[in-house]
Amino acid sequence: MNHLGFDIEKLKIGSFDFTCCEGCQLQLANKESTLPEFLALLDIRNFREISSERLDDYDIALVEGSITRQDEVERLKAIRAQAKVLVAYGTCACFGGMNAQKNKFPKEECIRTVYGDKQIDTMQESHKISDFVTVDYSIPGCPVNKEEVERIVVSIATRSPIALPKYPVCVECKQRLNTCLFDLGEVCLGPISRAGCDAVCPSGKTVCLGCRGPADGINYDSFVQLVKDKELSTDEMNEKLAFYNGFTEYLNHEG
Amino acid sequence: MIYKVISKPEFRAFVDALVRANTSYGPRQVDTGRNGEPIYQFMPVSSADEIAFDYTVTASSAKHLLMPFREELSKFSFRDGNWSQEVSYDAPPIVLFGLRPCDINAINLLDEVMLKGPYPSPYYLARRKNTFIIGMDHLPLPDCFCKSMNRHTTDHGFNLFASDIGEKYFLSINSSKAFNFLKEFETADPTYEDDCLLIERRKTIKQSFQTNVEVTGLPMFLDLEFDSPIWEKWGDKCLNCGTCAMVCPTCYCYNVEEHVETGLGSSSREKRLYSCNLVDFAEVTGGHNFRPKNGDRLKYRYYHHYRGFAVNDNQQICVGCNRCGRACLAGINPKDVINDLRLEKESCMTCVSPSPQKS
Numbered sequence: 001m002n003h004l005g006f007d008i009e010k011l012k013i014g015s016f017d018f019t020c021c022e023g024c025q026l027q028l029a030n031k032e033s034t035l036p037e038f039l040a041l042l043d044i045r046n047f048r049e050i051s052s053e054r055l056d057d058y059d060i061a062l063v064e065g066s067i068t069r070q071d072e073v074e075r076l077k078a079i080r081a082q083a084k085v086l087v088a089y090g091t092c093a094c095f096g097g098m099n100a101q102k103n104k105f106p107k108e109e110c111i112r113t114v115y116g117d118k119q120i121d122t123m124q125e126s127h128k129i130s131d132f133v134t135v136d137y138s139i140p141g142c143p144v145n146k147e148e149v150e151r152i153v154v155s156i157a158t159r160s161p162i163a164l165p166k167y168p169v170c171v172e173c174k175q176r177l178n179t180c181l182f183d184l185g186e187v188c189l190g191p192i193s194r195a196g197c198d199a200v201c202p203s204g205k206t207v208c209l210g211c212r213g214p215a216d217g218i219n220y221d222s223f224v225q226l227v228k229d230k231e232l233s234t235d236e237m238n239e240k241l242a243f244y245n246g247f248t249e250y251l252n253h254e255g
Numbered sequence: 256m257i258y259k260v261i262s263k264p265e266f267r268a269f270v271d272a273l274v275r276a277n278t279s280y281g282p283r284q285v286d287t288g289r290n291g292e293p294i295y296q297f298m299p300v301s302s303a304d305e306i307a308f309d310y311t312v313t314a315s316s317a318k319h320l321l322m323p324f325r326e327e328l329s330k331f332s333f334r335d336g337n338w339s340q341e342v343s344y345d346a347p348p349i350v351l352f353g354l355r356p357c358d359i360n361a362i363n364l365l366d367e368v369m370l371k372g373p374y375p376s377p378y379y380l381a382r383r384k385n386t387f388i389i390g391m392d393h394l395p396l397p398d399c400f401c402k403s404m405n406r407h408t409t410d411h412g413f414n415l416f417a418s419d420i421g422e423k424y425f426l427s428i429n430s431s432k433a434f435n436f437l438k439e440f441e442t443a444d445p446t447y448e449d450d451c452l453l454i455e456r457r458k459t460i461k462q463s464f465q466t467n468v469e470v471t472g473l474p475m476f477l478d479l480e481f482d483s484p485i486w487e488k489w490g491d492k493c494l495n496c497g498t499c500a501m502v503c504p505t506c507y508c509y510n511v512e513e514h515v516e517t518g519l520g521s522s523s524r525e526k527r528l529y530s531c532n533l534v535d536f537a538e539v540t541g542g543h544n545f546r547p548k549n550g551d552r553l554k555y556r557y558y559h560h561y562r563g564f565a566v567n568d569n570q571q572i573c574v575g576c577n578r579c580g581r582a583c584l585a586g587i588n589p590k591d592v593i594n595d596l597r598l599e600k601e602s603c604m605t606c607v608s609p610s611p612q613k614s
C-alpha cells in the first residue's frame with residue numbers, strides 16, 4: 001500500500017478474547033461500507049471471528065475481555081510478550097466491565113447462583129487487563145465504536161498521533177441538543193465520562209453509565225454534589241458508577 | 256427600515272407559507288422538564304403548527320445553524336503520490352424564525368468576530384448571507400439579564416422583527432426580501448395608536464426585568480481581580496463539561512481535527528466547536544497545559560465574555576440570555592459569579608483603608 005508516497009505495510013494483527021461477550025470483536029466486522037478498506041489495512045494473523053488462521057507472528061494485539069481466571073493471566077502475558085503494541089479493546093478489557101458486577105459478592109455465592117454445584121475456577125474479581133500487563137492504547141466502549149476503531153487503526157498504520165477525547169460526554173450531548181436527563185430527574189454520568197461515543201445513550205433518552213470510563217481531570221466531588229443538590233439518589237449514582245467498573249478509584253476514595 | 260402592522264392570524268399565515276417553502280428552523284417544544292415546564296429548542300419546522308409562537312426561551316441558542324457544532328472544512332484526495340484539496344462553501348438558504356433580540360445581537364457579535372478580522376470566515380459568510388432571520392420580542396424570564404448587557408433591543412441583523420402589540424404584530428422590515436414576501440399578505444401602515452402600543456410594549460418589557468447584573472466598570476474590575484480567590488471557589492464547582500459554551504450564542508471557539516479515511520485515499524479536515532472550560536483547551540504540543548486548573552479556565556470564560564478580547568474590540572460578548580446559567584449542572588451562572596467578584600472587591604476596599612488607629 002502506498003499513502004502520500006510512503007509505503008505502508010499491512011498491520012500484522014491478532015485479536016484475542018478473554019471474559020466477555022465478544023461483542024466488541026464483532027464490531028470489527030461491522031460497518032460494511034468501509035469493511036473492505038479496513039481489512040485491506042490488516043494482515044490478520046490470528047482472529048477467531050474473521051479468519052481460521054492461527055499464527056503467532058502478530059505485531060498488534062487487540063485484547064478483548066476482562067481477566068477472571070488464573071490461566072487467562074498466563075495467556076495474556078504470552079500475548080504481551082509477542083505484541084509490539086497491545087490494545088485494550090472494549091470496556092471489559094479497559095476497566096473490568098460489566099463482569100465486575102460480581103466483584104462485590106463473595107465468589108462462592110456467585111458460582112452457586114450461576115452454576116449451581118458445578119466446580120468453577122474463577123477469581124474473586126473481574127480485572128482490567130492493565131492489572132497484569134502494560135497497555136499501549138485503550139479503546140473503551142460497550143461495545144466499541146467502529147468508527148473510532150478504524151480511526152485508531154488508520155493512525156497506527158499512518159503513524160499519526162492517537163488520542164481519545166479528553167472531555168466528557170456532555171459536550172457531545174449538548175451538540176445534539178438533547179434535553180439534559182438531570183432536568184428530567186435522572187442521574188446521568190455524562191459530566192464525568194469520556195466522550196467519543198457521540199452521546200449515544202442520552203440521545204436515546206437513556207442515561208450514560210460511563211462505559212468509556214472517566215474523562216480526563218473530572219471533578220468528582222462536584223458531580224456528587226450535583227446529585228445531592230438535585231435531590232437525586234446517591235445510591236442510584238453509586239450503582240451506576242459501579243456498572244462498568246470504570247470509576248473504582250473514585251468510589252473507593254469516597255469510602 | 257419600513258414599519259407595518261399585521262394581524263396575528265395573518266402573520267401566522269405568512270410564517271406558514273414561508274416555512275413551507277423553505278428549509279426552516281423555529282422554536283419547538285422538545286420535552287417537559289421535571290417540574291412540568293416546557294423545554295424548547297430551535298428545530299426544523301415545516302409548518303406554522305409546529306412552531307411554538309409563545310415559547311419562553313430555547314435551551315440552546317441558534318448559533319449552530321450559522322456555525323455548526325461540526326463542519327467539514329475541506330477534503331483532501333491522494334492519488335499517485337500527489338494530493339488535491341477540495342473546499343466548498345455551500346450553504347443552502349434557511350429561514351430562522353423566532354429569535355429574541357439578544358439572540359440577534361449575539362449573531363451581530365459573531366459577525367464581527369467571524370467577518371471583520373483580517374481573515375473573514377467564508378464558511379460563516381456563506382451561511383450568514385443565506386439565512387433569513389425573523390425576530391420576535393417577548394417578556395423577559397425572571398433570570399434574563401440582557402438589559403444589563405444592553406442587548407435587549409436590536410435594530411439590525413434581522414430581516415424582519417415582530418413586536419407583539421396585542422391583537423397585532425408591529426413589524427420592522429429590514430430587507431427587501433422580507434418586504435417582497437410580505438406583499439402577498441395583508442399588512443397596514445402603523446397608526447398613531449399602533450405606535451403608542453409599540454412604545455407601551457417596549458416599556459413593559461424594559462420594566463419586567465427581574466435580574467440585574469452590574470457590569471459597569473467590569474472590564475477594569477476583572478483586570479484588577481485577576482488573582483481573586485473567587486476563581487478557585489467557582490472553579491472548584493466546575494465540571495469542565497463545556498455545556499455553557501455549547502449553549503451560548505456567542506461562544507465561537509473551535510478545534511480542528513484531521514482524519515485520514517480508512518481507504519487512505521482521502522482525508523478530511525473538520526471543525527468542532529470547543530469550550531475554554533474543557534480540560535485540554537490550552538494544552539499544546541508536548542503536553543504543557545497553560546490553564547491546568549478549573550478556576551483558570553473558568554476565569555478566562557468570564558474574561559472573554561465580560562472584559563472582551565482584542566479580536567472583538569474589547570467588547571463584552573455576553574448578551575445576557577443566561578442559557579449558560581440555566582444549563583450549568585454545577586450552578587455556575589454569570590449573575591452569582593459577577594456579584595461575588597464585586598463583593599470581593601468591595602470588602603477588599605473596606606479592609607485596605609481602615610481608619611488609622613493611634614497607639
Ligand code: SF4
Nearest residue numbers: 170173180181188190
Ligand atoms: S444528559 Fe447526561 S450527558 Fe447529556 S448533558 Fe445531561 S448529564 Fe450531560
Ligand code: SF4
Nearest residue numbers: 197201208209210211
Ligand atoms: S453515553 Fe455513556 S454509557 Fe453510553 S456509550 Fe457513551 S460513554 Fe458509554
Ligand code: SF4
Nearest residue numbers: 493494496497499583
Ligand atoms: S461552568 Fe458549568 S456548564 Fe460550564 S463547564 Fe463548568 S460546569 Fe460545565
Ligand code: SF4
Nearest residue numbers: 506507508530531559
Ligand atoms: S474562549 Fe471560551 S468564552 Fe470565549 S468564545 Fe471561546 S469558549 Fe467561549
Ligand code: SF4
Nearest residue numbers: 503573574576577579
Ligand atoms: S455567557 Fe451565558 S448569558 Fe452570556 S450570552 Fe453566553 S450563554 Fe448567554
